[in-house]
Amino acid sequence: MDLNIIRQNTIGCADKIFLNSAGGSLMPSTVVKAMTDHILLEQQYGAYEAADKNEKHVNRFYEEAAKIINARPENIAFTVSSTDAYAKALSSIEFKDGDVIITTNDDYISNQMAFFSLQKKRGVKLIRVKNLPDHELDLEDLENIIRKYNPKLVAVTHIPTNSGLIQNVEGVGKICRQYDVLFLVDACQSVGQMAVDVEKIGCDFLTATGRKFMRGPRGTGFLYVSDRVLERNMVPVFLDMNGAQWTDFDDYTLLKTAKRFELWETSISSLLGFTEALKYANEIGLENIENYNRKLAEDLRQRLQNNGLKVLDQGQNLCSIVTFVPQDGNIENIYKILKENNVYFSVSNKSNALIDFTLKGLDRAIRLSPHYFNTNEEIARVLEILE
Amino acid sequence: MDLNIIRQNTIGCADKIFLNSAGGSLMPSTVVKAMTDHILLEQQYGAYEAADKNEKHVNRFYEEAAKIINARPENIAFTVSSTDAYAKALSSIEFKDGDVIITTNDDYISNQMAFFSLQKKRGVKLIRVKNLPDHELDLEDLENIIRKYNPKLVAVTHIPTNSGLIQNVEGVGKICRQYDVLFLVDACQSVGQMAVDVEKIGCDFLTATGRKFMRGPRGTGFLYVSDRVLERNMVPVFLDMNGAQWTDFDDYTLLKTAKRFELWETSISSLLGFTEALKYANEIGLENIENYNRKLAEDLRQRLQNNGLKVLDQGQNLCSIVTFVPQDGNIENIYKILKENNVYFSVSNKSNALIDFTLKGLDRAIRLSPHYFNTNEEIARVLEILE
Structure with a gap:
């Protein structure tokens, strides 16, 4: 798995931080x-x-x-x-x-x-x-x-x-x-x-x-x-x-x-x-992709938590879909800052996951979904932006 | 309805006679x-x-x-x-x-x-x-x-x-x-x-x-x-x-x-x-398209019949789908000659219209489906080829 070649084949990732593969990803x-x-x-x-x-x-x-x-x-x-x-x-x-x-x-x-x-x-x-x-x-x-x-x-x-x-x-x-x-x-x-x-x-x-x-x-x-x-x-x-x-x-x-x-x-x-x-x-091999993705998502969750953000993900086994809100639950500022800095992501809405959001007492959350064409540097950069 | 412009917008029609719009047509x-x-x-x-x-x-x-x-x-x-x-x-x-x-x-x-x-x-x-x-x-x-x-x-x-x-x-x-x-x-x-x-x-x-x-x-x-x-x-x-x-x-x-x-x-x-x-x-307008198509298809049917071919179409009101066989019902020669001369068409099979073909006592027929980007000259040329 050669990240340089993968990123060359993914022309959309050159000028932005694309973290929306759970919505619709970038095609090679x-x-x-x-x-x-x-x-x-x-x-x-x-x-x-x-x-x-x-x-x-x-x-x-x-x-x-x-x-x-x-x-x-x-x-x-x-x-x-x-x-x-x-x-x-x-x-x-x-x-x-x-x-x-x-x-x-x-x-x-x-x-x-x-x-x-x-x-x-x-x-x-x-x-x-x-x-x-x-x-x-x-x-x-x-x-x-x-x-x-x-x-x-x-x-x-x-x-x-x-x-x-x-x-x-x-x-x-x-x-x-x-x-x-x-x-x-x-x-x-x-x-x-x-x-x-x-x-x-x-x-x-x-x-x-x-x-x-x-x-x-x-x-x-x-x-x-x-x-x-x-x-x-x-x-x-x-x-x-x-x-x-x-x-x-x-x-x-x-x-x-x-x-x-x-x-x-x-x-x-x-x-x-x-x-x-x-x-x-x-x-590339799905085992390789899985291993890479697990590390990247774990790193992202850890850094978000260290930054005082509320990570909503629950389960023994977590995946490349990372959802979070600030402590007060209001995502508007974060939404704006990420957009301004060319980070591509999506927002999870209550109407798409009514039971889960009702239990969490929330209406919306920021969803980042890194994939194997993303880098550690991009994750670090997102946290810099959020800070 | 300017046929020259229409044909310029239909780049596939320049080097062939395309008569398969009833299958899948040429995109503008x-x-x-x-x-x-x-x-x-x-x-x-x-x-x-x-x-x-x-x-x-x-x-x-x-x-x-x-x-x-x-x-x-x-x-x-x-x-x-x-x-x-x-x-x-x-x-x-x-x-x-x-x-x-x-x-x-x-x-x-x-x-x-x-x-x-x-x-x-x-x-x-x-x-x-x-x-x-x-x-x-x-x-x-x-x-x-x-x-x-x-x-x-x-x-x-x-x-x-x-x-x-x-x-x-x-x-x-x-x-x-x-x-x-x-x-x-x-x-x-x-x-x-x-x-x-x-x-x-x-x-x-x-x-x-x-x-x-x-x-x-x-x-x-x-x-x-x-x-x-x-x-x-x-x-x-x-x-x-x-x-x-x-x-x-x-x-x-x-x-x-x-x-x-x-x-x-x-x-x-x-x-x-x-x-x-x-x-x-x-x-272009569907009335214009309909009028043009009706004339073209009528002309095609007439010429096929004049050429001794058996046109299978039946009905008071006929459309731009023209099916025919030679008198002996064997389409192989016609199939070959049209293909060799870069005419695009399709073959109707019994398995797709079981009742109709059973009643007609046939297994296959040549289907030509002219559309408004086709010309009178193309129709004439097809008849020349069949002759």
Whole structure:
């Protein structure tokens, strides 16, 4: 992992301190080149003919996406986002009135919306697992709820949008396998940031998004689907010709792979860019990225605390999402100073993590999300600015 | 409508005869520029910050999309394709066991797949309206079926993928309004090719795709949703934070506009490119485009027939999709000769239009789809090549 080369490939980091990879990161040059090259090809040859010319690169997407989570290409579907992947996964489960979904207090707003839809439309019951004192979900409580309610699905966000927490998804997966419950992991903040291994997690579905820590284009993501799900012939509520073949006037034959979760139409330029982003991360190695990121985020948290700021992150295992407020909770000054000094970051709002913020008694927090193209010097500089 | 300027803006048409706008068309230069400019902005500033810089252009999408079908911006949702829009529309209807959907023999394969899913998962009954001798759907039969079965939905593809037909959607809309039945129009081949007016059609949903006759990027489309649907609080099965606000731990407040049918994450570069494509078409004027296209396609059909080829298109009203085979039905030679002479076209396959091809006793046909950037000289040249 050569930081000089990485920063040369990341032209956006030259003139600013970019700490918003949890929102949307900076794409490496190879990603941008793959995208713009393909768009120019489309301009010259038309949408379909350009796709034909790049067909083998399209197929590489499945290999690189599989590699980044230790799966097989057959278990990967391209989607336009993690939320899109999430909706497709949920739609393949036949929920009936009274069915139970178990989730956490820290699941992402988009997932919560999907659960509410199922509550209203299908009469599904939603139960949230308790948190341990350090905020991680309580595995004992989870097991008790599973025993008591025999749920149809356990759904856990691997890394919530704003609390720094890494949930113990391996622990959850073990229990789900033991009781044969479907397990859905929202990994939109974890894949690309750290090593993620679907074999170790033991999940049935895992959703990821391109634009965040994977450094891919907007409008990209993927869905991992386990062999169990494929063998049970589970399908999203709306297939199209990508997922099945029209074999009889009133019937179809299902595709064997996870591609049955895709719609046919895709932005090929975005898919090719995403493939380059995945390749870039795979070549550096996710273990390397994880180790680098952990040190950088720990250093940042430590320095913020030393500076008298209130770091809000809770959990045994913390990630590259760092949230904080000043002691009085009013972030306006900090917001202004960081903006003025060309630091790129985002603000976490109560409306996106209602439960977490309500419990913390806050409306907003500053969120910094360093990634492997950031340097120790940049972290030191941010603290200088805050001082 | 200045053909010279249009062809200068369409750099792909200089060295080939491009007749595949029904598959994926050639983008005007302004579309490509909007896309690549935004990708470079994302490379420099990151995904979110680049979107902020182009926010007012993002809002223009809704105005241009509304204009092209005579709707209001509040009734438009951005989608990644017509099929995506179609799935979202269908998912907002609560189908119960025994509910009836009325469709045609010429509905697109992706729509058929969606209906089969509803048959299998929700016990929905599918009834297809008879065709008139000239292949157009039979309005009398439609009205009889509606009276007899009180259907939940009538779903009609405006222009099927391969028969040249323009369905009488205004006639269908009138009957649907009379009996208060939801009406869904797949307009993926018609918007951009001809003047489409949702007020005249009287539909509840209309789906369109960017890459075809609208000459937009891949991975773009839109959904029109009527005021009736919005007022009935209909929502797609999976909302996300774009469609609703998280207001209570277990509840949300619904958005008033069609944006409730969108997911939040979007390829902004594709959306901006699509906006330019819509603007380009709106500036030329859809009436102008329709008139030009009608003459060109009529001329092409006439010449093909004069040349002894078998034109397969049927209907009172024909469009810019021209399908034909030689008298013996074997397209191999024609396929080869057109390819060798740099004519871009596509082949319609039985598996994509099973009912239509089965009735015609064919497996494949050559499909030429001229658009307003094509010239009379190009049409003449194609006939020369075929001779």
